[in-house]
Amino acid sequence: MRKLRVGIIDLVSNGPTRTLFARVMNANLASIMPQVIAVWCEQQGHDVTLVCYTGFENLLEELPDDVDLVFIGAFTEAAQLAYALSNLFRSRGAVTALGGPHARCYPQDARQYFDYVLGFTDQATVRELLRDCSQHRPLGVHLTAAQQPSALPGVRERWKFIEPTLKKAPFFKIVPMIGSLGCPYTCSFCIDSVVPYQPLDLDVIKEDLRFLLKKLRRPHVGWHDPTFGVRFDDFMDAIEEAIPPDSIDFIAETCLSILSEPHVQRLKRNGFKAVLPGIESWYDMGNKSKSGKMVGMEKVRQVSQHVNMILRYIPYVQTNFVLGLDTDEGPEPFELTKRFVDLTPGTFPTYPLLSAFGQAAPRNLEYQRANRVLPFPLHFLNNTHAMNVRPANYSWTDFYGRVINVSKHTFSWRAIFNRYRAIKAGIPRWMNVVRAISSEGFGRIRYYTEVRRRLAADPQFRPYFEQETTELPRFYKDRARKDLGPLWEWLPEGALYHDPNAYLNSQEKPSLKPLSIAAKSPLSDVVGVSRVLPKRFRDMRVPAKRAGFHLGNSLRNMTATVVAIEQKENEKNA
């Protein structure tokens, strides 16, 4: 195999930026899988340059001029940026490959812009891609391994790529770790609901934790497990065996069903400073919130008591709710959420809007069959800037009105004050205030209010939302152009648009033609090059859920908050 110059780009930002938040936080949001790919490429003897794109870098300067192969890892909200970059690097002679959540969710679309589109990616997949490394145009090759990799390089092996990324974070640095893949729960909207749960090697985790204590004074670790603590005792035993109690600050997304009081006490002893349980709905998913068959107000009371208990031990608890689920109807779901806010003043609630990310979850087929998926540009699919599933039981105006109403209640001065008073620790209470009055609270209310206003006043809005036309309102096009900045010029013709029913169409008449590479390459033997679209697409980037659903925003916002809190508290203690 010839020695390749490989560039790997981890897209944390969906365009150039200069915001303070991005400067402080983006480098802490790096994904694990691009670093894993980098390790695997080096093990094959290639020269590797990895760049975590935080929105500030000039990628042409950071990658070698004569790069042979560019891997890009992207969430769907960074899809248009990824397409533009692929076009740019192809114009300079490189072969390009897309991995990560977007590759898994929208392979049909991505194949138009990349030579390779990666689903489930293991070391053999990467090895064979490197061996083939050739142009596949106009349609790229879709590669997917049979299952998730059984092992991933740990922090020590990835450190060479982690360290330069952390250096970009000016104040505090979060090291990405992972202890498991997939999830045993089956939330219908989630990308991980169809990926079997699989713990990773605990010995690697123990070694990594010891390694980190030698490298950083007080490390911060963000667990990228889709649901942390499924094998709770095994993981806590490993942490307790590896490092002294409360010597690393941990942040994790998990479920209320895991967060029993004894478990929460143990988390506290071991340095967990923030947890993000997903509650999602007052009428569904009772198993993960430990509320069983309870629904409505009964569930609100039970969940509220539970979260208040957690807050006695863990300084920061963010709760996630999905707005617009089909189980919701009328004012009650929103009113119940407002009651929860009143009964649980110490938590910071977040409200992602129901979104169907291509073929992330089987439920998306139902939405597509019912013609309920809108073709909003991928750039806006971040759970807040566009809801691409027409609500089952609300008109758009009614829905946005209720979203604004619950948001105003949650971020009213009264609620902000109650939240402040409910938390004893100084920094967390102020961080809640900051989050509420910034883009997450007030900013989002402004945005939703503008969408609702345009539904009434902008002649391009309502026909688009009602699916009477696919002509994109200028509002969205202008915004995407502004966000991409100079890279807008590299966005290929037509790349702002995608087929919202591609998943359904691929099931009914497989649109992925037999691939030319399959006939001539050993790839087909090893990683199952797609002759037709495989039923399930896997993820290159861990955690998968970030891609598909809420962790992207929740971890982003949460880590910003919690790490700042810990930083301050550690400074005080020092």
Ligand code: SF4
């Ligand atoms: S939302 Fe969370 S609990 Fe539900 S399937 Fe996804 S990762 Fe698992």
